Amino acid sequence: EVQLVQSGAEVKKPGESLKISCKGSGYSFTSYWIGWVRQMPGKGLEWMGIIYPGDSDTRYSPSFQGQVTISADKSISTAYLQWSSLKASDTAMYYCARSVIGGAFDIWGQGTMVTVSS
Amino acid sequence: QSVLTQPPSVSAAPGQKVTISCSGSSSNIGNNYVSWYQQLPGTAPKLLIYDNNKRPSGIPDRFSGSKSGTSATLGITGLQTGDEADYYCGTWDSSLSADVVFGGGTKLTVL
Numbered sequence: 001e002v003q004l005v006q007s008g009a010e011v012k013k014p015g016e017s018l019k020i021s022c023k024g025s026g027y028s029f030t031s032y033w034i035g036w037v038r039q040m041p042g043k044g045l046e047w048m049g050i051i052y053p054g055d056s057d058t059r060y061s062p063s064f065q066g067q068v069t070i071s072a073d074k075s076i077s078t079a080y081l082q083w084s085s086l087k088a089s090d091t092a093m094y095y096c097a098r099s100v101i102g103g104a105f106d107i108w109g110q111g112t113m114v115t116v117s118s
Numbered sequence: 119q120s121v122l123t124q125p126p127s128v129s130a131a132p133g134q135k136v137t138i139s140c141s142g143s144s145s146n147i148g149n150n151y152v153s154w155y156q157q158l159p160g161t162a163p164k165l166l167i168y169d170n171n172k173r174p175s176g177i178p179d180r181f182s183g184s185k186s187g188t189s190a191t192l193g194i195t196g197l198q199t200g201d202e203a204d205y206y207c208g209t210w211d212s213s214l215s216a217d218v219v220f221g222g223g224t225k226l227t228v229l
Contacts, residue, residue, distance in 0.1 A: 035218065037163075044120065045155075045163065045206050047218040059217050095162055103210040103218065104153035104168035111162050 002026035004034075004096050004109035011115045012086050019082035020112045022096030029077035030054035033099040036070060036081045039111075040092040050099060051079055086116045121146060122207055122221035129227040130197050138192040138224045140207035146219055150210040152190040154183055157204045157223075166205075167192060194226070202228050 007021040022034065035050040049060040053072040060070070072079040079096055094112045097105035123141040130136040140152065154167040165174050167183035170190065182193040190207055207221040 037220075044204075044223040045208070045220040047208075047220060050217060061217070097163075100168070102151040102153075102169045103208075104151070104165055105155070105163075105208070106165045106168065106174060108162040108164065 002098075002107055004098060004107055006094075006096060006109040006112045009113040009115070011117070013118055014086060014088055014116055016086050016116075017082070017084050018086055018114065019080050020094060020114065022079045022081075022109050024077045024079070024098070027098075030074050034072065034079040035097050035099050035105060036068075036079075037095045037097060037105075038064075038092045039095065045095075048081070048094075053077075053079060086114075088116050088118075090114060091116050120222040121211060121219040122209070124205075124207060124221035124224045126222070127225045127227065129229055131229050132197050132199060134197050135193065135195045136197060136226065137194075138205050138207075138226070140190040140192070140221050142188050142190075142209065142219075144188060145213040146188075146209045146211040147185065147190055148188040149212065152183065152185050152207055152209045154181075154190075154192045155206045155208065156201075157206065159203070163206065197228050199228050202226055 005023050030053050036048040038046045048064040049070045051058045051070045053074045069082045096109040098107040100106045151169045155163040157163045170185040171183040180195045204223045206223045211219045
């Protein structure tokens with residue numbers, strides 16, 4: 001079964017760092033782009049960026065450039081999204097999703113809820 | 119403000135048909151494939167339509183997609199209460215703003 005499994009919910013304080021993960025299985029992890037999508041409480045989907053695990057080519061939305069870092073470890077079929085200094089406004093659900101030719105995201109992780117509160 | 123424009127909400131009775139529009143520009147919908155996603159309450163989005171009008175395996179033919187110029191449309195026939203969800207369109211964007219853009223989402227209510 002093709003799936004993306006994300007790490008569990010996190011509760012952090014402002015200023016703390018965080019790295020969440022997205023592990024792929026059931027397919028060739030290095031052959032598909034993996035994107036990250038933010039969904040703030042009660043809001044819509046926002047594309048953050050995308051990485052090609054085969055060569056770690058990465059692109060960011062201008063809205064998130066410099067705010068987060070996307071990486072991947074192809075040896076363990078895992079993509080990451082990390083923050084160096086969290087803000088309360090980073091509180092959201094974060095999804096990883098596999099991108100296929102044509103640009104659609106066909107497989108989604110279950111989501112990781114990140115709560116940032118003092 | 120989303121790059122792609124969707125109506126905030128639509129509603130229809132069970133068994134009826136509904137359409138959801140998604141309006142963009144030549145830098146996104148006009149020159150790229152459109153996909154549609156269904157997000158049931160409390161769950162991750164799910165791909166409904168890709169490449170404008172193709173359905174992934176397991177998606178019933180009650181769901182259809184079309185594109186004309188810089189707009190796309192999702193159609194749902196034979197509405198069921200289980201179709202109540204948020205629906206999002208998405209596509210690539212070849213401008214400098216982003217690689218991928220989503221619509222703001224449309225809440226479907228099945229009355």
